Amino acid sequence: MIIKPSAAIRKNYNEISELCKKSGQPVYLTKNGEGDLVVMDIEAFARRESMLRLRENLVAAEESRLSGKSGYSIDEVSSMMKAAIKEVLDGQRG
Structure with a gap:
């Protein structure tokens, strides 16, 4: 620190x-x-924000799963993960 x-x-x-x-x-x-x-640094901030959004999405998905809502197919999950990874990588590139 x-x-x-x-x-x-x-x-x-x-x-x-x-x-x-x-x-x-x-x-x-x-x-x-x-x-x-x-x-x-603005790049560190962008990475942090991307990671926080990803965590929020993961928590929301887990809450939906626990409440009994229908899940996603493997293809849907794969697409969402690719989009999330792209967002994180784009945030790192600035």
Whole structure:
């Protein structure tokens, strides 16, 4: 975890930006010693958002299955998985 004071973003924007890009990790900014903001590289953010959408879809599918709703065929699942993988890979490419 990378933690910096909020003043660092004003004084060292380029340094913070480069740190986010090189590390691929979010940088946590504090204000008066308390957590205030999180800054991250746009590519890392896009990957994270893609993974969250995928997880939401998987949870929704599992909830549907558990509630007794009819499932999907193997071909339908294969198509959905290919689309999800493509979305993740496209998010990584930016």
